[in-house]
Structures are given as structure tokens and as C-alpha cells.
Amino acid sequence: MFTPVSVAIGLRYLRAKRRNGFISFISLASILGIALGVAVLITTMAVMSGFQKEIRDRLLQFAAHATVIADGVPLQDWRHALDVAARDPRVAGAAPYIETEALLSGPRRQPAMVRGVEPGLEENVSVLAQKMTRGSADSLAAGGFNILLGQELALWLGVDVGDTVLVMLPEFQGSPVGAMPRVKRFTVSGIFSAGHNEVDRGLALVEMTDLQRVLRMDGVTGVRLKLHDMNRSFEVARDLALQLPGFYRVSDWTQENANLYHSLKMEKTVMGILLSLIILMGAFTLVNSQVMLVTDKQADIAILRTLGLTPGGVMQVFMVQGTLIGIIGTVLGFVGGVALTWNLERILDGIEALFDITLLPEDVYYITGLPTDMQTGDVVTTLVIALLMSFLATLYPAWRASRTPPAEALRYE
Structure with missing residues (x-):
């Protein structure tokens, strides 16, 4: 050659x-x-x-790939949103949720995000049941007012399974001495470990209808989505929001954890x-x-x-x-x-x-x-x-x- x-x-x-x-x-x-x-x-x-x-x-074990949130008002017809999501082949699972900031009080106090979930649907978007170290995720039953705490959060509060914590919500109600924050006593029925400090220290889970009763809220905050391809999360959430009546705010995991x-x-x-x-x-x-x-x-x-x-x-x-x-x-x-x-x-x-x-x-x-x-x-x-x-x-x-x-x-x- x-x-x-x-x-x-x-x-x-x-x-x-x-x-x-x-x-x-x-x-x-x-x-x-x-x-x-x-x-x-x-x-x-x-x-x-x-x-x-x-x-x-580890972060996405408890965080959604994408969320669709009603703009300014609770999402009333969330079951319709779940039906629309179920028909989309790009969606692996969907579940409603309520989320609010609160101050949790036991022997010590610690602020945290309290999330109300539907136990039967939560497994579609997270691995809560597999991450329980003590107690059970099945303990979240309507009317039981039980709460699941992250491992680090329970340590900071100084509580364990069977103890009670006061959940003070940023919702005020009238009383003879003036406006007081809304307070509800919950029983710790389980502790989970996600293996991520932000989740384990800053998240508490309760049954959705229990949190609705405490907040006096008719609907939900929004719908959480788990997708087959997380890189298309914003696109899928936007398409879902366009099929729902009203105005919605769409976010994905890269925006919620941008830093x-x-x-x-x-x-x-x-x-x-x-x-x-x-x-x-x-x-x-x-x-x-x-x-x-x-x-x-x-x-x-x-x-x-x-x-x-x-x-x-x-x-x-x-x-x-x-x-x-x-x-x-x-x-x-x-x-x-x-x-x-x-x-x-x-x-x-x-x-x-x-x-x-x-x-x-x-x-x-x-x-x-x-x-x-x-x-x-x-x-x-x-x-x-x-x-x-x-x-x-x-x-x-x-x-x-x-x-x-x-x-x-x-x-x-």
C-alpha cells in the first residue's frame, strides 16, 4: 500500500x-x-x-420530577389531573400533595416542611415505604393524626416513635387573647431515612386529609409527577397544565434544587x-x-x-x-x-x-x-x-x- x-x-x-x-x-x-x-x-x-x-x-426519592401547582388557590379537581397524567405515556406515576412550612415542637423545636400525602398514591412518586427505619408508612391513616419524621429531624426534636409533637402552622385563628397560630398535636408513628440531609432534616409527612382539616383547606397544593425520563420533566408538566382548566405554575426538580x-x-x-x-x-x-x-x-x-x-x-x-x-x-x-x-x-x-x-x-x-x-x-x-x-x-x-x-x-x- x-x-x-x-x-x-x-x-x-x-x-x-x-x-x-x-x-x-x-x-x-x-x-x-x-x-x-x-x-x-x-x-x-x-x-x-x-x-x-x-x-x-437520593433527593428524588422524596422529591417529584415535576409539579403542577394551582396558581394562588388550592387545586380542587385533582382527581381529574391524575386521570390526565395517567393517560400520558411519559408519566410513570402521579399523586396529590399539600405542603406548608411549620414549626415542630417536642423537647426541642425545629422548623420543617410538612407535606400531606395520600398513602395509597404516594408510592407512585416516592419510595417512602422502602426508606422507613422505624414504624410504618401504613400508619398514615385518615383521622389518626400521625406523622412521619426524617431521621435527622427526629434527632433534632428529641423524639422517637410513640412520642407526640406539636405542629405550629403559619395560619392564625382568633382567640380571647388575640390571633394565635394554628397548633395541632401529632403522634410520631414512623421515622424514615432518605440518605440526603436536606430531606432527613427538613421534611415531615402526614396524611393529606388530616392536614386539610388542620388548614381548613378544600383542595390540594398540586400534583407531583414521576416520569420515565426526568430530563423531560418541565416539558411533561407544562403539557399536563395546558390540559387543565385554569392557571397553573409548573416547576421541575432542576428548578426546585437549582443551587x-x-x-x-x-x-x-x-x-x-x-x-x-x-x-x-x-x-x-x-x-x-x-x-x-x-x-x-x-x-x-x-x-x-x-x-x-x-x-x-x-x-x-x-x-x-x-x-x-x-x-x-x-x-x-x-x-x-x-x-x-x-x-x-x-x-x-x-x-x-x-x-x-x-x-x-x-x-x-x-x-x-x-x-x-x-x-x-x-x-x-x-x-x-x-x-x-x-x-x-x-x-x-x-x-x-x-x-x-x-x-x-x-x-x-
């Missing part, structure tokens, strides 16, 4: 033995530097994506930029090795020029040789990064067993492992960055080689 002269010479330079062994060492260091940068970046991006996915999944969502995304972006500097260091090493190679091959360049090879051809020789070094380093880094990511949990277990330590103790961290989620987009971006840096690193040495005067190079040969 025909191979261009510049490519053939570049390939031969890559596998030929060097008179100067230090140049070979620098080339090897370039390959290892690029490979190390690619492997670390792939693994780190996978870990960051894994933590994002873990936090998101957390954007902070995690920013952390991943910044981490990716910082770790790209490792690849950049490998690229600088590649520049050094190529400059030294050009200096070492001055006589070869002069002979090639006298045989008719153009300056552009000389430039291609060293661009091919340098680019191949970058490709080899990138491929090795890709293989190493994928292997490291797949075996990261085993490596972590091995370190813990070897040094008899627990890196992520359960009593300190909600997430006790290193979750990984290797996304194709992150891997492709990493490979493109590495190849682009490697290609750019070859331009200056190759240009310098093409500017070599044949007569000057051969004067002392």
Missing part, C-alpha cells in the same frame, strides 16, 4: 533507536504524562458524575479544567522531546531537503512522529482510565483492608463508597482534549525543523 514519504519517515523515527538516549526517555515521559492525565481525568469525571447521580437519586444542581455541575466543570492541566504538562514534555529530536536530526533534515523534500514535507515528518506519540499516550490513558474506573471500588476496599482503616465511615458520610458513572460524553471530551493538545504541541518543533537551512546543518558533518 502506498504511504507518503513524510508519513513513512515519521513512523520510522518513532520506532528507530536514538543516538541520544535522553531524547527517548523524554518521549517516553511524554507518553506516560499524557496517559496519566487522560486516565486521571476519565476516572475523576466518572466519580464526579457518580456522586451527582447518587445525590440526585445544588448548579453547584454540582460547576464543581465537575472546574475539576475537569484543573485536571486537564496534567494533560497539558504531558503536552509540554512532548514539545521538549520534539525540539530535542529536531536538534538531533539536523543532518537528516538537511539530507532530506537536498533530496527534494519540501519544507512542508519536513514539517509533516515531525508532526506525524509527535502526533503518534500523543495518540499512543491517549490510547494508553483511555484503557487505564476505564480499567481504573471499573475497579475503583475494589481498590478502595483493598486500601481499607491493607491499612485497617475506613475511608468513608457510615456515621460520618451519607455515601460510604465511591459511586462511578462513566458517561460517553465525558470520555470523548477527554480524548479530544488530549489529542488536540498533542497535535498543537507538535506544531512549533515541526515548523522549526522545516526552517532548517541544509547548508548550515551539513557544514560540520
Whole structure:
């Protein structure tokens, strides 16, 4: 098969033995530097994506993918809204809810969000029953005035199953001594653990009709939706709202948790930029090795020029040789990064067993492992960055080689 002269010479330079062994060492260091940068970046991006996915999944165990809320007034015909949602193939489940802020009082006081749910429908949008640590979700029966508390919330209040808490709502009622907040005594019938601090410390669940009676409310706050594809949450909720009479406000999980969502995304972006500097260091090493190679091959360049090879051809020789070094380093880094990511949990277990330590103790961290989620987009971006840096690193040495005067190079040969 025909191979261009510049490519053939570049390939031969890559596998030929060097008179100067230090140049070979620098080339090897370039390959290892690029490979190390690619492997670390792939693994780190996978870990960051894994933590994002873990936090998101834990948060969405109790938070809806999307909500449709009546604008300013309670949603009266919520059963019709559930029927409309059930006919949409994009919706996996729907349930009504009432939500209000309250001050909970036991031995200690703690503000929290009190959510009224329909026990028979709540399982369509959350995993409440699977997250109960004490008590049962079935204890939420109409008229029982029972309450389920997050694990951290119960700890802060100083209560356990069977104790009572006072729920003080931001609804005032007249009394002989003036306006007083509406207060109702609830019995703690269960404690749940979502594995997410915001939920475990700030959420309490009661039966929906019980909260309606306390608030003297006819309808519900809105309808919560669980979708097959959470990335289309706003679109699905908007379509549902357009099919209902009246005006509604639509929100999705990215809007309700915007600060957390954007902070995690920013952390991943910044981490990716910082770790790209490792690849950049490998690229600088590649520049050094190529400059030294050009200096070492001055006589070869002069002979090639006298045989008719153009300056552009000389430039291609060293661009091919340098680019191949970058490709080899990138491929090795890709293989190493994928292997490291797949075996990261085993490596972590091995370190813990070897040094008899627990890196992520359960009593300190909600997430006790290193979750990984290797996304194709992150891997492709990493490979493109590495190849682009490697290609750019070859331009200056190759240009310098093409500017070599044949007569000057051969004067002392």
C-alpha cells in the first residue's frame, strides 16, 4: 500500500533507536504524562458524575420530577389531573400533595416542611415505604393524626416513635387573647431515612386529609409527577397544565434544587479544567522531546531537503512522529482510565483492608463508597482534549525543523 514519504519517515523515527538516549526517555515521559492525565481525568469525571447521580437519586426519592401547582388557590379537581397524567405515556406515576412550612415542637423545636400525602398514591412518586427505619408508612391513616419524621429531624426534636409533637402552622385563628397560630398535636408513628440531609432534616409527612382539616383547606397544593425520563420533566408538566382548566405554575426538580444542581455541575466543570492541566504538562514534555529530536536530526533534515523534500514535507515528518506519540499516550490513558474506573471500588476496599482503616465511615458520610458513572460524553471530551493538545504541541518543533537551512546543518558533518 502506498504511504507518503513524510508519513513513512515519521513512523520510522518513532520506532528507530536514538543516538541520544535522553531524547527517548523524554518521549517516553511524554507518553506516560499524557496517559496519566487522560486516565486521571476519565476516572475523576466518572466519580464526579457518580456522586451527582447518587445525590440526585437520593433527593428524588422524596422529591417529584415535576409539579403542577394551582396558581394562588388550592387545586380542587385533582382527581381529574391524575386521570390526565395517567393517560400520558411519559408519566410513570402521579399523586396529590399539600405542603406548608411549620414549626415542630417536642423537647426541642425545629422548623420543617410538612407535606400531606395520600398513602395509597404516594408510592407512585416516592419510595417512602422502602426508606422507613422505624414504624410504618401504613400508619398514615385518615383521622389518626400521625406523622412521619426524617431521621435527622427526629434527632433534632428529641423524639422517637410513640412520642407526640406539636405542629405550629403559619395560619392564625382568633382567640380571647388575640390571633394565635394554628397548633395541632401529632403522634410520631414512623421515622424514615432518605440518605440526603436536606430531606432527613427538613421534611415531615402526614396524611393529606388530616392536614386539610388542620388548614381548613378544600383542595390540594398540586400534583407531583414521576416520569420515565426526568430530563423531560418541565416539558411533561407544562403539557399536563395546558390540559387543565385554569392557571397553573409548573416547576421541575432542576428548578426546585437549582443551587445544588448548579453547584454540582460547576464543581465537575472546574475539576475537569484543573485536571486537564496534567494533560497539558504531558503536552509540554512532548514539545521538549520534539525540539530535542529536531536538534538531533539536523543532518537528516538537511539530507532530506537536498533530496527534494519540501519544507512542508519536513514539517509533516515531525508532526506525524509527535502526533503518534500523543495518540499512543491517549490510547494508553483511555484503557487505564476505564480499567481504573471499573475497579475503583475494589481498590478502595483493598486500601481499607491493607491499612485497617475506613475511608468513608457510615456515621460520618451519607455515601460510604465511591459511586462511578462513566458517561460517553465525558470520555470523548477527554480524548479530544488530549489529542488536540498533542497535535498543537507538535506544531512549533515541526515548523522549526522545516526552517532548517541544509547548508548550515551539513557544514560540520
